[in-house]
Amino acid sequence: MKVYRLQESLKTKKFGKKIIFLREINSTNDFAKELASHGIEEGAVAVAEVQRAGRGRMGRQWSSPKGGLYFSIILRPKIKVSEAVKLVFVAGLAVAKVLEEIFRLKVEVKWPNDVLVSGKKVCGILVEMNSVGDHVNYLVVGIGVNANVNVEKQFPEHLRGTATSLEKELGEKIQLEELFKRLLEKLEIFYDLFLESGLAPILEEWKKYAFFLNHHVDVISEHEKFSGLAVDVNSDGALIVRLKNGEIKRVLVGDISVKIM
Numbered sequence: 001m002k003v004y005r006l007q008e009s010l011k012t013k014k015f016g017k018k019i020i021f022l023r024e025i026n027s028t029n030d031f032a033k034e035l036a037s038h039g040i041e042e043g044a045v046a047v048a049e050v051q052r053a054g055r056g057r058m059g060r061q062w063s064s065p066k067g068g069l070y071f072s073i074i075l076r077p078k079i080k081v082s083e084a085v086k087l088v089f090v091a092g093l094a095v096a097k098v099l100e101e102i103f104r105l106k107v108e109v110k111w112p113n114d115v116l117v118s119g120k121k122v123c124g125i126l127v128e129m130n131s132v133g134d135h136v137n138y139l140v141v142g143i144g145v146n147a148n149v150n151v152e153k154q155f156p157e158h159l160r161g162t163a164t165s166l167e168k169e170l171g172e173k174i175q176l177e178e179l180f181k182r183l184l185e186k187l188e189i190f191y192d193l194f195l196e197s198g199l200a201p202i203l204e205e206w207k208k209y210a211f212f213l214n215h216h217v218d219v220i221s222e223h224e225k226f227s228g229l230a231v232d233v234n235s236d237g238a239l240i241v242r243l244k245n246g247e248i249k250r251v252l253v254g255d256i257s258v259k260i261m
């Protein structure tokens, strides 16, 4: 990746003004946390060609072969710990919009943090936080895009049914630098909007891609598993599910799989 050329044309105030390019690293999120703990400025980014131990949500691995885009951005918003989850929607919307704008793909989002194409995952987002008391000290927003990845050859077998790549969907390789640049620009726009106006305008747009709403979903939350109708995502970013018996559940941390009925 030609980072210097990319930085020259980057239309941002803060995001990507400092980029640390790594050929190989365990996890850009871990690297970014280290940088953040040493005081690096907001908007600094770590990007890697390959991750040896890419991490996903809920303790999962994130397969990170060559050809994908793996980066982590450091943010220092003045928000409460309880609000940190909101950044997942900021990032998810930025990715969805960029993939739609550049590649004209039909993009969907799945609560809380997945971006899908053709019903399969093309991008995952992992937001991690460091706090002081009740307030966020820094956030690391990690984004992994299956870009120029040959799903059949480069991904382990168990992912082939649920993951896709831009290369697979488009039938050709994409320009990683351009995608990275456009993502940084869009992330900054939506992050600024979030700081100014809160989550509402972001969530309103995000819901336009949220195919799972009004569908039956299986939910795995922190403490339990259940099924029901996904009725909404509320202003905190929580998923609202209506059970068969009419009971309403509110899930802030968890995962869903959408049932085809």
Ligand code: BTN
Pocket (backbone or CB within 6 Å): 026, 027, 028, 029, 030, 051, 053, 054, 055, 056, 057, 058, 060, 062, 069, 070, 071, 072, 113, 114, 123, 124, 125, 126, 142, 143, 144, 145
């Ligand atoms: C998920 O879907 O579970 C989240 C996946 C997040 C992957 C990205 S790749 C860049 C950053 N570094 C990591 O180790 N994980 C995130």
